[in-house]
Amino acid sequence: xxxxxLNIVTKILVCICISFFTISCFYEQYAYGxxxxxxxxxxxxxxxxxxxxxxGTNDMLDLKIPITAAIIPFTEHSSYExxxxxxxxxxxxxxxxMEPDKGKASWLGKKPLMTGLSNEEVDKRVRExxxxxxxxxxxxxxxxxxxxxxxxxxxxxxxVLKEKEMFFLDSKTTMNSKGEALCKExxxxxxxxxxxxxxxxxxxxxxxxxxxxxxxxxxxxxxIVIGHVGGQGGKITVNGIKNKMHxxxxxxxxxxFLSQLKSE
Numbered sequence: 001x002x003x004x005x006l007n008i009v010t011k012i013l014v015c016i017c018i019s020f021f022t023i024s025c026f027y028e029q030y031a032y033g034x035x036x037x038x039x040x041x042x043x044x045x046x047x048x049x050x051x052x053x054x055x056g057t058n059d060m061l062d063l064k065i066p067i068t069a070a071i072i073p074f075t076e077h078s079s080y081e082x083x084x085x086x087x088x089x090x091x092x093x094x095x096x097x098m099e100p101d102k103g104k105a106s107w108l109g110k111k112p113l114m115t116g117l118s119n120e121e122v123d124k125r126v127r128e129x130x131x132x133x134x135x136x137x138x139x140x141x142x143x144x145x146x147x148x149x150x151x152x153x154x155x156x157x158x159x160v161l162k163e164k165e166m167f168f169l170d171s172k173t174t175m176n177s178k179g180e181a182l183c184k185e186x187x188x189x190x191x192x193x194x195x196x197x198x199x200x201x202x203x204x205x206x207x208x209x210x211x212x213x214x215x216x217x218x219x220x221x222x223x224i225v226i227g228h229v230g231g232q233g234g235k236i237t238v239n240g241i242k243n244k245m246h247x248x249x250x251x252x253x254x255x256x257f258l259s260q261l262k263s264e
């Protein structure tokens with residue numbers, strides 16, 4: 001009788017253990033994803049305004065995660081910083097100055113894309129930027145709220161990018177951008193920004209925006225964020241990323257180059 005009771009108890013305990021193990025595995029797969037990650041998703045960090053030896057330039061390039069460095073062309077340091085970024089294993093794109101609705105012409109530097117230019121001049125300036133920064137895999141707009149609504153100026157830009165097999169990242173400085181529609185029309189790989197990291201100049205804001213990006217990445221699989229070296233971001237952006245990157249990686253976020261994401 002004692003042996004029979006012992007066998008029954010043993011069987012019950014075994015069943016409980018198996019049930020607990022099964023539930024635990026199901027919960028882990030449901031809560032953490034197939035690979036055991038708490039938050040699956042990818043974040044591409046694009047950093048604008050390289051090319052001026054801006055604050056945080058070297059520290060940003062020294063970060064041990066993928067960074068896509070957007071270099072302003074036609075500056076004294078454009079070529080050097082593009083080569084430096086590539087040498088440090090970062091991805092390079094051209095941060096092409098484009099006319100905004102408001103702002104000083106001096107903010108655009110040399111050879112910006114302006115709405116009054118001919119198609120031939122636009123084509124020439126884009127090609128010159130690519131020649132100066134041959135490391136570039138793509139391009140995004142520096143400012144450009146006015147140009148990004150202008151088919152006439154954008155069409156020759158995207159035709160050159162198509163020819164050179166380069167992608168375009170829309171910084172989304174205007175709600176009425178025609179970037180996506182024209183890129184799709186011409187077959188140019190297109191990306192759109194999800195989050196600005198340093199529109200508010202504080203490290204806490206940078207960290208908050210990275211958390212926001214992680215939530216977006218969890219929902220749609222990826223997020224594209226833009227920050228800055230120099231006056232708009234610099235050290236606060238570097239420190240914000242540095243303080244958050246491992247915490248986000250521990251939650252399952254993977255940092256990638258922009259070109260590693262599937263274009264929209």
